[in-house]
Amino acid sequence: MRHTGRKQGGAALIMVILMVALMTVLAVGLVDSVRYNSQRLLNQRLMDQAYWYALGGEQIAKFALKDAVEDATINLSQVWARRDTLFPIDGGSIAGYIEDQQACFNVNNLYQVNTEAEPGAVITEPASLTVLRGLLLNLDLSPERADFIADRVNDWIDEDFGPEGVYGAEDLYYSDQDFPYMPPNQVMVSPSEMNLLAEFEEGEWQALSPFLCALPEVNTPININTLLPEHAALLAAAIGNTVSVEQVRAVLNARPEDGWPDVATFISELALPLEQQPSTELLQGLAVQSKYFRGLADIFYQQRQLKMYSRFVIKGGKAVAYAREYGEVF
Known part of the structure; x- marks a missing residue:
């Protein structure tokens, strides 16, 4: 009987130890959960504060643009064009810049509304397509590659479903890929869409992308006062490549x-x-x-960073934010 009592006492002790161990594990898990949720809520609160600071930076950009549009021209001597903007705040800083979205080639300028040509009418190439071909040639692409990319872009955004040009492609071509997709037959949201259609060779996209943008409007002109000298290849193409890129760069300088x-x-x-x-x-x-701009608000707050890109359009003499993007934009 004494032996049985010892066994029962040992079993009870083991049960107590197991219960203590289980309670310890639960307590540690509860503490970790509370710590995790507390840190998550702190991060959320700090990022919310950074977001409101970013909106404050957006308002500053609106004021700078409003002052600029009252002038006769948009140029790089105006306040909005400064690249050294930095505002200190408690626990961090607000940095940022504004760039002219019309100091680039708007790929949506290639968009053409389908209209039936009159019998016997001479069909000429749109000026926007001429500019794109000229830009590609100035970036040392072969005439064949320039024609290929221009035809693909033109077919990607036009309204019809029939391939045009020597290298045109529409639904049947893209739906037959290993990972099939369909062309939108409407304006692009981002120039990066060209990676789906242009079959870029090594280095081509890296050379071309700094000259491109995708605006929500077609037929937007290029602002010759905000183009940088390194964008001389675009301006040379915009005037028909009648002079060399070096001559245009000298004029810009x-x-x-x-x-x-x-x-x-x-x-x-x-x-x-x-x-x-x-x-x-x-x-x-x-x-x-210019009427289209993009501004960056780069917020550094309490060891955390938030980047917000705001896209502006000038309406009624005021800058209106019509889109926002967060993080890095590719």
């Missing part, structure tokens, strides 16, 4: 600090002979004003 007052002044500085003057269609693609 000699541009007045507050920009050219109009496109005619820029053309006159090129001193082109009459037979090399850009066509009226090409000149309509140039301007000294």
Whole structure:
């Protein structure tokens, strides 16, 4: 009997130890859960605060753009174009910049509404397609590659379902891929869509992407006052490649600090002979004003970082944010 009592006492002791161990595990798990949730809530609160700081940076950008649009031209001497903007805040800082979204080639300019041509009418290539081909050639792509990319982009965004040009492609081509998809037949949201259609060779996209943008409007002109000298290849293409990229870069480097007052002044500085003057269609693609911009608010707060990109359009003399993106934009 004594032996049985010892066994029962040992079993009871083991049960007590197991219960203590189980309670310890549960307590540790509960403490970890509380600590995790507390840290998560703290992170959320701090990131919410950073977001409100980013919205404050967006408001600053709106004021800077509002002041700029009251001038006769949009140029790089204005306050909005500063790249050293930095505002200290409690626990961090707000940095950022604004860039002109019309200092690039809007791929959606290639969008053409389908209209039936009159019998016997001469069909000419749209000026926007001429500019894209010229840009690709200035980036040392072969004429065949330039034609291939231009035809693919044109078919990607046009309204019809029939391939056009030598290299055009529509639904039947893309639906037959290993990972099939369909062309949108509407304007692009991002130039990165070109990676789905252009079959880029090594280095081509890296060379081309800095010159491209995708705006929600078609037929937007290129602002000659906000193009940087390193974008001379685009401006040369925009005037029909009648002068070399080096000549255009030299003209951009000699541009007045507050920009050219109009496109005619820029053309006159090129001193082109009459037979090399850009066509009226090409000149309509140039301007000294802009209405689309993108601003970055880079928030560093309590050892945390938030990047917010705001896209602005000028309406009624005011800057309106029509889209926001967070993190890195590719």
